[in-house]
Each structure stands twice: as C-alpha cells, then as structure tokens.
C-alpha cells in the first residue's frame with residue numbers, strides 16, 4: 001500500500017474527531033443560531049466549546065476566534081477586511097513576503113490594483129526573511145504586515161518572535177498565516193503582538209472546509225476589520241452564514257488533541273526527518289530550505305527531474321513537487337524562485353511531508369528509486 005507522505009497538502013481526520021463530526025451531523029444537528037429550543041442550545045454549546053479549544057492553542061481569548069471555511073478565507077478576511085481602515089487613515093502600505101501562499105498574495109495584489117503600495121520582502125537561499133529588511137521597509141503609513149509562520153513548500157520557519165520584537169514600537173497590524181503550524185508546532189503563535197492568525201482544520205486532522213481567524217484585541221480594542229461579505233451577522237458579522245457546527249466541533253477537538261500532543265509529535269517527526277536526510281545525503285541531495293519544520297523536507301537530487309521521480313515513486317509513497325494548489329500546473333514554484341534556486345534545483349524539487357501518524361518513511365527504497373534515475 002502506498003505510504004501517504006503529503007501531510008502538508010492535507011491530513012486524514014482523526015477517528016475520534018470524525019465520530020464527533022458524525023454525531024453533530026446525525027444526532028445533534030441543531031442550528032447554533034436557534035435560541036428557542038434545546039437543539040440550538042446544544043449546537044451553540046458545542047461551538048463555544050470549540051471556540052475555547054481553538055483559542056487555547058495560541059492563548060487567545062475565545063471571543064477572539066472567528067470560524068471560517070479555512071485558511072484561504074481567514075487570510076482574505078484579515079487582509080481585505082483592513083481596507084476601509086487603511087483608506088480612512090491614509091495607511092495604504094502593506095508589507096508581505098515573496099513566499100506567501102497565494103491566498104495571501106492574491107488579496108494583497110488586489111489591493112495593489114486599488115492604489116495600495118506593497119513591499120514584498122525577499123528571502124535568502126534558506127527561505128528566511130531578513131528582519132532588518134522588514135525594519136527598513138516599515139513606514140508611518142504601513143497598516144499591515146503579513147508573514148507566514150511555516151512555509152508550505154519548504155517548511156522554512158519565519159522568525160516570528162524577532163518580527164514581533166521589531167514591531168513592538170509600531171502600530172501596524174501583524175497577520176500570520178499559520179495554516180502549516182497551528183496546533184502542530186507549538187511555538188511563537190502565543191505572542192500577544194500578533195493581531196491576526198489564520199488556521200486551517202484540514203492541516204490538523206480535522207475535516208476540510210473549516211478554519212479560523214484569530215483576531216486579538218489590543219487591550220480592550222478590537223482590530224478594525226470590516227466584513228468582506230454580508231448576511232446574518234454571525235461571527236461578529238465578519239463571517240456571516242449558518243455556522244458549520246459539526247466541522248467546528250471537530251476542529252475544536254482536533255485542536256485540543258494537538259495541543260496536548262504537539263511536543264511529542266514534533267519529536268517523532270524530527271526523528272523521521274533526520275533518517276530521511278541521512279539517506280538522501282548518500283545521493284548528494286540538496287535540501288531546499290534551512291531552519292525548517294520537523295514535518296517536511298523539500299529536496300532536489302542533481303540530475304533528477306521531480307516529475308520523473310514522482311512517477312517512479314507512485315505506489316510506494318505519495319509525495320509532491322510543490323504546494324497541492326500548484327502541483328497540477330507546471331509553473332515553477334514562486335517560493336523556490338524567491339530563494340534564488342537554480343532552474344535545475346527547482347525542476348528537481350520533491351516535497352515529502354509526514355505527521356505523528358507516520359510510523360515509517362521508506363528512505364532506502366526512495367533513494368534506490370531516485371538512484372535509478374541518475
């Protein structure tokens with residue numbers, strides 16, 4: 001049976017989580033907005049428990065959590081939702097990086113067409129943002145800095161703590177796309193300087209179609225986000241629409257399980273990574289990215305094309321050559337391009353990602369197959 005090694009694309013749902021989702025769909029199916037009967041009250045209770053479970057991951061208050069359909073929607077609400085504030089206050093400058101996910105880059109690009117000025121920070125060959133470059137880019141009229149925590153393609157971990165430090169004397173809002181780290185990598189996201197955090201359920205063993213935007217208050221003051229669409233006023237009016245109670249309950253439980261186990265999960269993942277790296281060194285593989293997540297390895301073997309390797313690895317391991325969103329297209333990764341990798345290294349790049357559920361990475365077999373292509 002093929003071993004699934006594409007956890008950065010998505011994760012299976014933990015059976016306990018799936019059981020809860022099922023129960024909330026079949027037995028406790030009330031609308032959390034129904035105040036007139038116990039079906040609604042039971043659903044609302046489940047939502048509020050989940051809100052607390054999500055908040056706990058980053059030590060936020062439960063009232064600071066907005067449920068969304070996933071990190072794409074959270075990113076859009078955080079970025080486009082600040083537009084009115086930025087325009088009214090003449091703060092139409094945004095800073096982001098060249099390696100963000102498209103769900104950050106595209107809404108920012110949209111604002112750029114609407115008269116916003118955008119600074120795209122570079123990354124070095126290891127995929128790291130330089131905090132001095134951020135410092136130099138800051139202006140009085142900067143309203144938003146959007147920097148991801150862990151990159152989905154390379155796993156590079158951005159220096160969130162240092163970024164928070166640099167921003168300590170500035171009022172600009174800080175948004176962190178934490179789709180790849182929320183709950184799994186329990187560091188830095190509890191920093192109170194982070195105003196917005198985007199999370200995704202399906203990267204954390206909950207179902208697809210659920211996520212959250214955490215919006216921290218500064219003192220008692222809520223961030224000035226405005227809705228980007230309108231409806232029944234749910235989720236403080238920022239994400240109107242009937243709440244997906246079963247998915248929310250499942251996401252909450254997944255967060256609680258992750259929070260309890262993340263340290264252990266990271267140690268297990270780091271062990272798998274070290275073994276795979278050792279094997280790949282025998283092929284003189286180049287590792288794309290440094291200071292990376294324990295859950296992923298992006299590498300290229302000189303002389304090997306990733307498409308060919310992935311075809312040969314089919315049936316043994318399920319891996320990818322970039323983000324799932326772009327792996328169906330042949331456009332070279334904007335992340336690897338930003339890191340200044342050679343065309344050969346980009347064409348050869350293979351992403352392998354795993355989790356606490358992975359018991360075994362067949363490193364020897366992977367290396368033998370790749371060797372056959374040399």
Ligand code: PMP
Nearest residue numbers: 070071072101152177179180200
């Ligand atoms: N940001 C990052 C870093 C991601 O990896 C992903 C998923 N590939 C997203 C955002 C989008 O998340 P979702 O699938 O929940 O919309």
